[in-house]
Amino acid sequence: MNANTKPPAAAERPAKGLGKGLGKGIDREKLLLAVAAPVLALIATMVITAIVLLCSGKEPFGALRVMGTYLGYSDYQVNTLNQATTYYLGALAVAFGFRMKLFNIGVDGQYRIGAFFAAVAGGAVNLPAVLEIPMIMVVSMACAGLWAGIAGWLKVTRGVSEVITSIMLNAVAGSVIAYLLNPKRLALAVGNDVRTPKIPDSGHFFSFNLAGGQLWGFIIIAALVGIGFHLLLNRTRFGFDLRATGRSESAALASGVNVKRMVVVSMLVSGALAGLIGMPQLLNSSYQYSVDFPAGIGFTCIGIALVGRNNPVGIAFAALLFAFLDTVANPLQFNGYQVELVPVIEGTIVVCVVGTYEVVRRYGLRRQQSRVGEQLGRTGPTATDTAKGVAA
Amino acid sequence: MAATSLEGADAPQPRTAKAAPRAVGRLRPWQVMIALAALFVVISLARQLSGGTDLTSVGQWGGTLSFAMPIGLAGLGGLWAERAGVVNIGLEGMMVLGTFGGGYVAWHTHSAWLGLLAGIALGALGGLLHAYLTVTLGVDHIVSGVAINLLAPGFAAYLSKLAFTTPAATAQGGGQKQSPPVPGFSRITIPGLSSWLAHLDAHHWFLVSDLAGLIGGIVTGLSVITVLAVALLIGSYFVLWRTPFGLRLRSCGENPTAAESLGVNVYRYKYAAVLVSGGLAGLGGVFIAMVNSNFFLDGQTGGRGYIGLASMIFGNWRIGGLAAGAGLFGYTDSLQGRADTTSVHALLLIVAVLLIGLALWNGYRRRYLRAGIGLAIGALVVVWFTATKSLPAEFLVVTPHITTLLVMGLASQRLRMPKADGLVYRRGQGT
Amino acid sequence: MHAVVGENGAGKSTLMKILYGMQRPDEGTIAIDGEQVALHSPADAIARGIGMVHQHFMLADNLTVLENTTLGAEKLHGIGGRARARIQEISQAYGLGVRPDALVEDLGVADRQRVEILKVLYRGARTLILDEPTSVLVPQEVDALFDNLRGLKEEGLTVLFISHKLDEVLKVADAITVIRRGTTVAEVDPAGTTSRRLAELMVGSELPSPEASESTVTDTEVLAVRGLTLTEPDADGVARTVLDGISLTIHRGEVLGIAGVEGNGQAELVETIMGMRAADSGSVVLDGKDISGLLTRARREAGIGYIPEDRHRHGLLLEAPLWENRILGHVTEAPNSRRGILHPSAARQDTARIVAEYDVRTPGIEVTAASLSGGNQQKLIVGREMSGDPALLIAAHPTRGVDVGAQAQIWDAVRDARRRGLAVLLISADLDELIGLSDTLRVIYRGRIVADADPATVTSEELGSAMTGAAANGNERPEGDTP
The missing domain is CATH 3.40.50.300 (P-loop containing nucleotide triphosphate hydrolases)
Structure with a gap:
């Protein structure tokens, strides 16, 4: 354990604290139920993982011990935070769509398109840092946003489900990059490696020098995006419209929300957020886009958004959890477990969470209905009427 | 009073009947045959003009068949689930389970058929999970499917490392991400006929050689699993549209409340449909691992579950359309695997001819705007064809994906999915 | 032909759901032909000869009349030619005028209702429950429906008719049960009552009426x-x-x-x-x-x-x-x-x-x-x-x-x-x-x-x-x- 790792953890906290204090009259029970679901899911995951380990002849508590040990190492903490930064941004991108029941499954393709063109743009020009970094980010967000916009546009004009189109666009994105990432086109061949030109120093984002290693400064951007996400959704008209559309598209339409415009805008915003996924890696670590640029993050982020219940605070926890599991995969390997155990745990968490949330949500709704009925039964003059209405 | 009686006098169309013919989306068998024959002539012509001999070779058609099968099986799985009202985007994950189940059990037991059963069973297990989440718990279908697609590959990778890194497995060529070679299924080649057709094919005669290629592709090295898959396609049609079971199952996808009011146990039929769906996807996985290849490989499905789903939508939730979609995707998949750049390039010519044909049809139907756009794009493709010598290989890989996007963008309004598809249904909540 | 009347929310629909096995009663018994029964599902009710025509039609639009009718009752006459013949037979016997191969989405409201009735008859129901059957019909269609129902009654079937339209009830019912807030408040003989009296029984007090007061219409x-x-x-x-x-x-x-x-x-x-x-x-x-x-x-x-x-x-x-x-x-x-x-x-x-x-x-x-x-x-x-x-x-x-x-x-x-x-x-x-x-x-x-x-x-x-x-x-x- 190292005291130096504290500040970043604290830096994350403002984003989490904001969720509270907001709803003045929040029912204690509501809060309890909100916490109950992920806790139940985690317990279920542990049980299932233990069973999997037992079946494969491994000792389950050992794995937990390994995780506990490495949780205390500062270099693992830094790696976790760095990885969580990426995951957090991606999961916010996914959650933005999910909040209005828009399934942007194509985050994976979007961030790769964004990061690739951002890397090309960053490598091509050398501006002062105050311009270079925003320029790279804007290019990435714009390209990723437009890529997502194709799915939004097809949904609005042609009524095509965004689920299928965004999956197809993932594959197409891969081939567009493969085509352009070629020495004959936008890339350089350096030894065995094919990559885009390096981004100049002015395009390097700052890092915190900690005992555990380099903590990417992009974590601050991620926290700001999280706060912005929360404020936009909960404190603005746009956010209200978006949430209303997610809760009931028909009611939103009747209330005056321009649902088609919302679909396109949300898809663009979701894509633009996805454009940030590759930025920590690009601006804090690799400074170039090469064949080995991380792929597949988008799908993990869908899982994280689901586990975090599409809420910026929940997603922060989920991102930290998934990032920690990823970083602890290698130590598990040293200790006789397998790297592949991690995807199993992650997948199990997602499935369990999805199930328990639904069960808890329905339970909460039913419980509130019956409690309202009870309360009115005692106080209201036309108690029978109301109670019947609730029961029906 | 005068005004109202006037208003009442001119009675518009009767209240019950619609004048529209119901031909949209449903073609008669002879129309389909003519369309397919015309398409064949176009391909044949393109082959003749461009010299891209692989467009209609025995190998190309054989490849089409074997590439189309996993897609078709996944699509058929999607069809079963969606006809019962459950969207199954988890097909991809169930397919992955199928590849592992098939690979592992076939290797372990030295029996291809046991592997097949295991693949189906594991796929169905994925289906069971999807059914539990969506039907019993009422989770959103897409969310559940995505969760399964995250879970299944994780499990497959974990288990494959466990199973195929044992000394016994590595000695036979197994590894972290792949199984040792597994036994395959028997293949049917008609002696004499196959070689004669291959001989005919090699002459490159207009239509004759092309037809020889097509038939040769079917009768040369035909896997028994292909026969099984085709039987399943046809059988599914009879089960779903010609039996009481199928009627009940489809009623759950159209109006589950009505079905429940008539004593149909909606949950049970949805479970059955999603289980079958998972099993079919699992079989698709087995096909990839054990027919198109001879070992399990991590990530072997390559998104074919999604393509299968797309081919089902392409086929308007019908078996015939689904088969056509799978065939189309199988064709491009197969062509891209062949090293013949001329043939790949000739695809452009086919696309151009089809576009122009469609434009002419639109012109005949007096939809001049569409006709104009179609002609313009067709002309552009012709220019592209004449100006280049080959198509970038990177893009050929995604032909199915681009085709799906185009088809859905252009024809989505004509598609009709089951009315209650994708809606969460809770027992007893209908009025 | 028995009518159950009551205001909106009086519990009519709940009662019908219980009779049709869609909900279970907390207490009380149901007897059919003098025999006490427990109805756990619509299937039970159907087996006992009870059929229900719902207020909101229970039809799948994209299926044909034949498919909608045979659904759930495939064992009777299959789903093919025999079923088609049987449907035509019933349709002719009661003058329903239903075409078996029409798609339901092509039918109008009155036709759909006849399909619903046909569905019930096809299952050999002896007791028909109709939940607010006239709410979607115009008066002329209502008359046609009542003619159909009278025909059924003459064949010896029992019709249970739920409504809050009192004139109609008085016109066709042989007996009337009034319910309010979930309990029976009166059993009435239609011959000896008026719609005013029925309405008061239903509401339990003087009627609220939507009389508008003097006109406030302006020229703006x-x-x-x-x-x-x-x-x-x-x-x-x-x-x-x-x-x-x-x-x-x-x-x-x-x-x-x-x-x-x-x-x-x-x-x-x-x-x-x-x-x-x-x-x-x-x-x-x-x-x-x-x-x-x-x-x-x-x-x-x-x-x-x-x-x-x-x-x-x-x-x-x-x-x-x-x-x-x-x-x-x-x-x-x-x-x-x-x-x-x-x-x-x-x-x-x-x-x-x-x-x-x-x-x-x-x-x-x-x-x-x-x-x-x-x-x-x-x-x-x-x-x-x-x-x-x-x-x-x-x-x-x-x-x-x-x-x-x-x-x-x-x-x-x-x-x-x-x-x-x-x-x-x-x-x-x-x-x-x-x-x-x-x-x-x-x-x-x-x-x-x-x-x-x-x-x-x-x-x-x-x-x-x-x-x-x-x-x-x-x-x-x-x-x-x-x-």
Whole structure:
């Protein structure tokens, strides 16, 4: 354990604290139920993982011990935070769509398109840092946003489900990059490696020098995006419209929300957020886009958004959890477990969470209905009427 | 009073009947045959003009068949689930389970058929999970499917490392991400006929050689699993549209409340449909691992579950359309695997001819705007064809994906999915 | 033929669901032919010879009549030729006139109902339950239905008939049971009673009536709709005219009622005026300002309040707290937001005001809308739409599915607002409500205004007959309103 790792953890906290204090009259029970679901899911995951380990002849508590040990190492903490930064941004991108029941499954393709063109743009020009970094980010967000916009546009004009189109666009994105990432086109061949030109120093984002290693400064951007996400959704008209559309598209339409415009805008915003996924890696670590640029993050982020219940605070926890599991995969390997155990745990968490949330949500709704009925039964003059209405 | 009686006098169309013919989306068998024959002539012509001999070779058609099968099986799985009202985007994950189940059990037991059963069973297990989440718990279908697609590959990778890194497995060529070679299924080649057709094919005669290629592709090295898959396609049609079971199952996808009011146990039929769906996807996985290849490989499905789903939508939730979609995707998949750049390039010519044909049809139907756009794009493709010598290989890989996007963008309004598809249904909540 | 009558929410539908095995009773017994039975599912009920025709038809649109009929009863005659022959046989025996191979989505309402009856007969039911069978029919179709039912009775079948339309009940029933708040309050012989007496039994006290007081109509035009035409593609993609040159004018302090059988364009008219559907031609002018080109939100801002027909789908966010539902539809207006930023505390305060003013029975404003009863949900919607002083209120079936108390309160609210100068466009299937509340009546039929009526003189029967498109005894149209 190292005291130096504290500040970043604290830096994350403002984003989490904001969720509270907001709803003045929040029912204690509501809060309890909100916490109950992920806790139940985690317990279920542990049980299932233990069973999997037992079946494969491994000792389950050992794995937990390994995780506990490495949780205390500062270099693992830094790696976790760095990885969580990426995951957090991606999961916010996914959650933005999910909040209005828009399934942007194509985050994976979007961030790769964004990061690739951002890397090309960053490598091509050398501006002062105050311009270079925003320029790279804007290019990435714009390209990723437009890529997502194709799915939004097809949904609005042609009524095509965004689920299928965004999956197809993932594959197409891969081939567009493969085509352009070629020495004959936008890339350089350096030894065995094919990559885009390096981004100049002015395009390097700052890092915190900690005992555990380099903590990417992009974590601050991620926290700001999280706060912005929360404020936009909960404190603005746009956010209200978006949430209303997610809760009931028909009611939103009747209330005056321009649902088609919302679909396109949300898809663009979701894509633009996805454009940030590759930025920590690009601006804090690799400074170039090469064949080995991380792929597949988008799908993990869908899982994280689901586990975090599409809420910026929940997603922060989920991102930290998934990032920690990823970083602890290698130590598990040293200790006789397998790297592949991690995807199993992650997948199990997602499935369990999805199930328990639904069960808890329905339970909460039913419980509130019956409690309202009870309360009115005692106080209201036309108690029978109301109670019947609730029961029906 | 005068005004109202006037208003009442001119009675518009009767209240019950619609004048529209119901031909949209449903073609008669002879129309389909003519369309397919015309398409064949176009391909044949393109082959003749461009010299891209692989467009209609025995190998190309054989490849089409074997590439189309996993897609078709996944699509058929999607069809079963969606006809019962459950969207199954988890097909991809169930397919992955199928590849592992098939690979592992076939290797372990030295029996291809046991592997097949295991693949189906594991796929169905994925289906069971999807059914539990969506039907019993009422989770959103897409969310559940995505969760399964995250879970299944994780499990497959974990288990494959466990199973195929044992000394016994590595000695036979197994590894972290792949199984040792597994036994395959028997293949049917008609002696004499196959070689004669291959001989005919090699002459490159207009239509004759092309037809020889097509038939040769079917009768040369035909896997028994292909026969099984085709039987399943046809059988599914009879089960779903010609039996009481199928009627009940489809009623759950159209109006589950009505079905429940008539004593149909909606949950049970949805479970059955999603289980079958998972099993079919699992079989698709087995096909990839054990027919198109001879070992399990991590990530072997390559998104074919999604393509299968797309081919089902392409086929308007019908078996015939689904088969056509799978065939189309199988064709491009197969062509891209062949090293013949001329043939790949000739695809452009086919696309151009089809576009122009469609434009002419639109012109005949007096939809001049569409006709104009179609002609313009067709002309552009012709220019592209004449100006280049080959198509970038990177893009050929995604032909199915681009085709799906185009088809859905252009024809989505004509598609009709089951009315209650994708809606969460809770027992007893209908009025 | 036995009728069960009761007000909305009296428990009629619940009773029927229990009889049909869709719900289980907490206590009590059911006896069929003297034998006590326990019905656990519709299948049990069907096996006992009970058949149900639901108020909302239970038909799958994309299946044929044959498929809809044989579904769940495949064992009887298969799903092929034998079943088809049997359907034709029944259809002829009772004069139902059903074509087995037609797709249900191509059928009209009356035909669909006959398919429902056929489904029940096909299963060999001896007892038919009909839940509000006439609510979707015009009077002529009702007569045809009653003829069919009498035919069934002569064959020895038992018909259980649920309704709140007393004239009809008196016309056909051999015995009547009145229920109120879930209990039987009377068993009546139709020969010895009047509809007035029945109504009092149903309500339990003197009748609330939607009588409007003296006219408050002024000369100031609030809403002027001119030549509104809307075509929409149907399921086959064939364009169909849904609204055909609709013109109407509503003045300050005037309630204009639209009568018509459901599905004749009322919903489309409302949604076109609200901007939720795009008209092909015609104009909508509010307070002298042409709003035809505006989006729904801008139209609401211009001063339209909207009580939608289906409050669950269009009026509420069921899983959101009441105060968020207060914001719904009025997110751009004070006190809910300022310059794009939400103002939750002000919205909460205003929700509390609505809850108090409109007597919404709720333990608080943080509970979800789903936990309120239908009547209280509707009162919340009415309160919300009246906030911000709209110039025009569009009320589609404002008292559908609410209890008697809430109904009276909603009527009062509409009358109050009208006195203050509100213009109201009222759509309702309840002809008494229409006649009682409206200052002016229009009849819509197949997307056209086919007749006008004066609510002071017209009777339900005359109105009903105009709604069939016969239009023989409608009243004259005022000049200047003709397109």
